[in-house]
Amino acid sequence: MADDRASDNKGLFPAGNSRPHRLSAELGPNGGLDGDQADLWRRLRGRDIFLWGAGRWGRVICLRLEEWGLEAAGFLDSKADRLSPSVLGRPLSRPEPFLAQGPGGPRGPVLIITPHFFKESMLPQAEAAGFKRGRDLFLAEDFAPHHYIVEVSGVCNLRCLACPRGRQTPQARRGGFMSLKSFRAAAEKIKREDPLAANLQLYQWGEPLLNPELPQMIEEARAAGLPVSISSNLNVEADLERVAAAGPDWFRVSVSGTGSDYERTHAGGLWAKVLANMERLARSRDQARSRMRIEVYYHLYVHNQGRQLSEAREICKRFGFEFQPVQAYLIGLEEVSGQLKGRPFPPEAQQAASLLNVTIDQALLAARRDAALPCPAENVIMVDWDLSAPVCLMYFDRKQPPLSGNFLQTPLAEIKRRRKASPLCALCRSQALHRYCDVYYNWPLKDAE
Numbered sequence: 001m002a003d004d005r006a007s008d009n010k011g012l013f014p015a016g017n018s019r020p021h022r023l024s025a026e027l028g029p030n031g032g033l034d035g036d037q038a039d040l041w042r043r044l045r046g047r048d049i050f051l052w053g054a055g056r057w058g059r060v061i062c063l064r065l066e067e068w069g070l071e072a073a074g075f076l077d078s079k080a081d082r083l084s085p086s087v088l089g090r091p092l093s094r095p096e097p098f099l100a101q102g103p104g105g106p107r108g109p110v111l112i113i114t115p116h117f118f119k120e121s122m123l124p125q126a127e128a129a130g131f132k133r134g135r136d137l138f139l140a141e142d143f144a145p146h147h148y149i150v151e152v153s154g155v156c157n158l159r160c161l162a163c164p165r166g167r168q169t170p171q172a173r174r175g176g177f178m179s180l181k182s183f184r185a186a187a188e189k190i191k192r193e194d195p196l197a198a199n200l201q202l203y204q205w206g207e208p209l210l211n212p213e214l215p216q217m218i219e220e221a222r223a224a225g226l227p228v229s230i231s232s233n234l235n236v237e238a239d240l241e242r243v244a245a246a247g248p249d250w251f252r253v254s255v256s257g258t259g260s261d262y263e264r265t266h267a268g269g270l271w272a273k274v275l276a277n278m279e280r281l282a283r284s285r286d287q288a289r290s291r292m293r294i295e296v297y298y299h300l301y302v303h304n305q306g307r308q309l310s311e312a313r314e315i316c317k318r319f320g321f322e323f324q325p326v327q328a329y330l331i332g333l334e335e336v337s338g339q340l341k342g343r344p345f346p347p348e349a350q351q352a353a354s355l356l357n358v359t360i361d362q363a364l365l366a367a368r369r370d371a372a373l374p375c376p377a378e379n380v381i382m383v384d385w386d387l388s389a390p391v392c393l394m395y396f397d398r399k400q401p402p403l404s405g406n407f408l409q410t411p412l413a414e415i416k417r418r419r420k421a422s423p424l425c426a427l428c429r430s431q432a433l434h435r436y437c438d439v440y441y442n443w444p445l446k447d448a449e
């Protein structure tokens, strides 16, 4: 679902800092691509390519295809009726008519399921319609097998109720900033080890705008051909103009309601400040002629539905932002795991839990039904601000030893091998918590407005 919402603000983004479009002539089997990439290129060349999922990964794959000299024919999305008619200049429609037509022979249309997460419900639908993996059906991981998180800031200025970072407990996880030098080394290693790396997410448990070197990090990553995404509470004094000029590909603004209701769950934040910064961000984007996509990620609680949700949607329209409401949840899995073992939640988490639309019991029940499905986080490689590589992005508490104390010195294959053998993963799967977050992402939003 996270990849299923989009709007086309194309008119707001005159050509400015788009990445170079390479010609297909350069990329033939013996050209710029090699091995599996060249094989993939051969299979896709000359066919109509449809991207299922119009969110962040849909766009990442669309850009990757462009780099390879291939043009996507269109986007499909189950939320198409509520979105704009086109994405990145390609038509957007619902997936059902396309699936009903079925595959069209050896050189017929190709379907690419783009979400890295939440693809489990899409794959069986495509296969039931006759599409076959490797022939006319592909996944995001065929184009970008890993999702990379590089945490540039392990510090946050707010005290959000649902976030363990907000409880500011240094004994659970130390805070600090990644240096530009470390960032450069991490990005170089990612690029060297994984030529298919297609996106760097520069946040997880901290506020990236607090790192003064962020603009340069963005510039360098993009110059190296790595698109970047950031997420911010936008409740900080930061050089938004410089950030916009650096040109992140994706900028998420995290909110939970408007006015005093926002300040209740985004504790320590001021709504007036977010609103003023949203306006500034939109202006900076336009002045920099940036193609940066800006999304408002709206954490939906019982106290911020109805009028506030409509208000946030209107604000997005005004500034040319995309709007993504998502059911709120407690984001530190160790707290949910602890509760299953009889440990009470910290008071702030208890307060957040009392405001959830989808209760923790409901979510656990649904997660257990999906327990046999793979873990969506197993292909996520996270590099913390201190260059360690934690087992999992969803666990804040660092009691578990990391997969590597120094990402720069541990090969990717070894990091993956260690995760497979990790006791934390074994415990997590035994509690079905590896499916817990998906439950919230996939939970219907009907009647919220």
Ligand code: SF4
Binding pocket: 375, 376, 377, 378, 391, 392, 393, 394, 424, 425, 426, 428, 429, 433, 434
């Ligand atoms: S199994 Fe659990 S701990 Fe392991 S990567 Fe998946 S979500 Fe994280």
